[in-house]
Amino acid sequence: MSNGPEAPSRIIIRNVRLFDGVSDAPRDNVDVLIEGEHVVAVSTSALAGGASEGVTEIDGTGKFLMPGLSDAHVHLMGNANSMLDFVQGPTGTLYGNTIAEAKRMLMRGFTTVRDMGGDLAPIKALIDRGTFEGPRIFPSQAMISQTSGHADFSFVYDVPEEFGGKPSRTEDIHFTRVADGVPRVLAAVREQLRQGATQIKLTLGGGATSMYDPLNTLQYTPDEIAAAVQAAGDYGTYVATHVYTSAGIARAVAAGVKSIEHGHLADEATVALLAEKGVWLSMQPFAEDDHHFPDPLRAAKNAQIARGTDQVYAWAKKHGVKTAWGTDLLLEPQSAPRQSVMAARLGDHYTNVEALKMLTSGNAELFELAGERNSYRAGKLGVIAEGAWADMILVDGDPLADLSLIADPDTNFTVIIKDGAIVKNTL
Template identity: 45%
Template sequence: MFSCVSADQADISGPSSCSCCQPQLQAVARRIDRDLSRRGFIAGAGASLASLGFTRPAGAQPASPRPTPPIVFANFQLFDGRSKVLREGLRILVEGNRIKQLASGDPPPPDGARMIDCGGRVLMPGLIDAHWHAVFAALPVATLLTADIGYIFLAASAEAERTLMRGFTTVRDLGGPSFALKQAIDDGLATGPRIYPSGAMITTTGGHGDMRSLSDLPRSPGGPLSFMEQTGAANVADSADEVRLRVREQLFQGASQIKLVGGGGVASPRTTLDMLTFSEPELRAGVQAAGDRNTYAAVHAYPSAAIQRAIAAGAQCIEHGHLMDEATARLMADNGIWLSTQPFVSDEDTPPLAGQSRTNLLQVIAGTDSVYTLAKKHKIKTAFGSDLLFSSTIAERQGIMLTHLARWYDNADILTMATSGNAELLAMSGQRNPYPGKLGVIEEGAFADLLVSDVNPLDDIAPVANPDKTFLVIMKDGTVYKNTLPG
């Protein structure tokens, strides 16, 4: 596929031979030719370029192509991500991708600064979704299983931009091949939120996320990977050693945290919510492998038995938990375990489901009030996530999911959960944090992720469900992606 004139064919009397003939690049060409496939080409090219030093390390921030002028926000009411009351009489200076200054009064702006007069509106941090699937959010399952991988990533890129324009400036991706999309966004090649990637969710044979066709069975450990595994959607592991291997593979690719599947799930029609998958030693292997890289594993678990097994294995975060009982809630609180759960309250929050998936969904909906009631009663550290899947129309409900929390929390607590609270969970990735710095707050030194809201969400959270009209300014990483303020 890739070729050049060999050294013995070229005129070597000149100052240098063709750079294509350098041994390193010839090795790259041979590897790409050998590994050419829908996944192999991307992975092979990336690994080869990395070996030559042509790509930056995972988590490193790209250099800005050119300096941008400072931006000053004035005339606003401030929700800083923590306080229950708004503050006035402040100015914010943004330089680069950080909040340089948060000052009282009317300090003179730097030379050449751009002024944004908020007209007395509320200025707040960008929202954070702690359970999102950047590649799976907008496309139906049938398309994800059959479409060309290029189409899938183009659709994910388009959905990433829509996610940002809903006011979500950061997401924690809990399963899927989002590494390339993350890098494209970080490098300015695509528009979207920051992504904290987990990579492939790690499950057992027949567990949630195992979407293989029956023709892929029987599975032989160490044998060829299924299409599902090749594309990075999920990895199957059926022993502690395999779990360690799969965890290390995701961390090697740049995962900021790991997703382990401890039981059944709604989107997997061959599973039930009461079932358990990994044994405690298998879960412990995954948790320890993540801990060895100074990050953590989040465990997908609905029933108490799965949650308690995950906690016994050392897990620091439980995803979902809708079927937990009070003893389990108390155990989570006593051990400081995070609960990342989602307010599914009706069929409108999911695409149409049938069979076992619908049965599972109805169980989740029935357990939603219980999980939030228990979380509040026992003061469990709780994160907001939406976990919307397989429909661009359903993905648009990301803000609506946040407003569902008004059934259990006041507006200030909702906004705090979706900003500084979720940022605390993200920070658990420690040295694997791809964006080290302050997120979810408006203070000096924090990332400049800012929204200007046309209504006061502390008084009325409902308009957050309509971000097109509500958020007049959307800034992420110091860049203004939307500004529809009058004048």
């Protein structure tokens, strides 16, 4: 018979060099106390503790403590499965692969992610209750596309649902939703919100993985986009849009979209517009070899996107755009570990401290646009401070001096803590 609720577990990490997620300079000889799921003390004076008081102590002397990493644009289900898996694989295998990849992502130090397409709300719920290990998830649920748009994965000979055809396989498993016209777009947005989406993902232009659409296509009319924005806003959240081109970005911004996903083909005036309107640019530091396309047409689109990376980052810095970081790895499970390499690559465009801020507190600021759809409001994400969620990494080395350390988490991340639980400890 229980004598009442158990006392929260207590962990002290001692004598670390602390990067708290927001400060420009780290602090040395810091102790951090965790009780239960939250940080309760950060001190340059030794905190009382010890095994006799039920405290687990970790000696962080000579090591670097930082908040857990975040990724603002993942496709956990897409990361974990190939196109063949989606088309022919059993549904159970798709979800099993996704759960396995969620744990691997956590072991790479990613304690929070924003998923931009896939049926992740059930997996989020299982992770949150402790059934499986994985990062905190902000799910978009199915990415919403027009017929022949970026997320239309039906075959060319399939009859569109608008004309009486059946939904595609990816729609059956809630990876995508094709919807044309204002009424269907409204229904599609509300469907994702009903299923647990924290934000809505629309596809407004072509992409490298698309089967039908060139990069320069404009997808969804202004009325359709505005309808999605209103439906999301009625739930207290926002719309994020896949789009690369200046014309597509301008249409999205005019309709009230809050987050531009990608934007690699934008011109300077359009990047400046994002700063003026306070719209987020959720970028990925793409290199051409991050994705592999045997189809020459898609390979050419991928190369064009990658070529835009350096220039758009430079303009974003010049104009002070609110910029988030993500990966958007998709349909190539063998490439999933590149997430860590792409995180370190952010240092090609920003100082190391700017990069670490974006990977932690910066992304978290974007996630908070979900308002009350954010189920993690009981603590602060992306920082190490009193009252914050206890999500952190102990690094063997100083990423502020050498950002490449985060590219090899197996070697360099000695301790990973998520939700106050030690999920990795190699000390």
